[in-house]
Amino acid sequence: MRDPGTWLYPLPVVLVTCQGRGTQPNIITAAWAGTVCSEPPMISVSVQPRRYSHGLIKERREFVVNIPTASQAEEVDYCGLVSGRDVDKFEACGFTPEESRRVSVPGIKECPVQLECKVHSIQTLGVHDLFIGEIQAVVHDPAVIANGRIDPKAADPLIYVMGQYLNMDSVIGWQGMSRRRGDTQ
Numbered sequence: 001m002r003d004p005g006t007w008l009y010p011l012p013v014v015l016v017t018c019q020g021r022g023t024q025p026n027i028i029t030a031a032w033a034g035t036v037c038s039e040p041p042m043i044s045v046s047v048q049p050r051r052y053s054h055g056l057i058k059e060r061r062e063f064v065v066n067i068p069t070a071s072q073a074e075e076v077d078y079c080g081l082v083s084g085r086d087v088d089k090f091e092a093c094g095f096t097p098e099e100s101r102r103v104s105v106p107g108i109k110e111c112p113v114q115l116e117c118k119v120h121s122i123q124t125l126g127v128h129d130l131f132i133g134e135i136q137a138v139v140h141d142p143a144v145i146a147n148g149r150i151d152p153k154a155a156d157p158l159i160y161v162m163g164q165y166l167n168m169d170s171v172i173g174w175q176g177m178s179r180r181r182g183d184t185q
């Protein structure tokens with residue numbers, strides 16, 4: 001046994017874009033993110049109040065969750081090491097701000113999927129504040145979709161396990177495959 005800790009794995013790592021009034025758009029890397037409701041579709045991102053991005057999201061009450069590829073791991077790491085207080089991360093990473101459809105904060109054109117969110121609520125937890133966002137639009141590169149769902153080979157998701165970045169090697173099953181056993185309802 002160990003002391004209590006954040007041992008859930010694997011995690012997606014996302015690039016959250018945000019912008020204050022009269023400021024440049026910024027990017028924060030976040031691994032503490034997840035789907036929290038299917039109807040209405042909602043996603044959560046936990047951000048420490050000391051992050052520059054925290055104030056930007058709180059002020060505008062909008063953000064975009066950009067899902068990077070494994071080949072963007074270097075940029076993801078960089079956006080998690082430097083602050084938008086000091087650096088224009090879009091410029092430093094060669095990312096292009098892309099006008100969003102339903103929110104006023106831009107997404108990252110180079111990321112294959114962008115989830116445009118309006119802040120539903122903010123919960124103070126401890127070191128992190130939990131931002132729950134209601135997804136207003138899903139914008140994606142058509143190349144990462146096959147048969148109406150994400151094609152993992154094309155989307156090449158970036159996976160995070162306790163400080164390590166991984167890519168996804170292979171698909172090993174599909175939802176509902178255990179019905180073959182005959183003893184499921």
Ligand SMILES: Cc1cc2nc3c(=O)[nH]c(=O)nc-3n(C[C@H](O)[C@H](O)[C@H](O)COP(=O)(O)O)c2cc1C
Nearest residue numbers: 029030031032047048051052053080081082083084
């Ligand atoms: C892989 C990775 C995951 C991270 N996840 C989070 C997170 O979920 N929440 C958070 O507040 N900071 C997280 N960070 C740290 C911020 O991304 C980092 O402090 C960043 O420089 C803040 O940028 P800002 O000052 O421009 O907001 C993460 C960093 C890395 C490298």
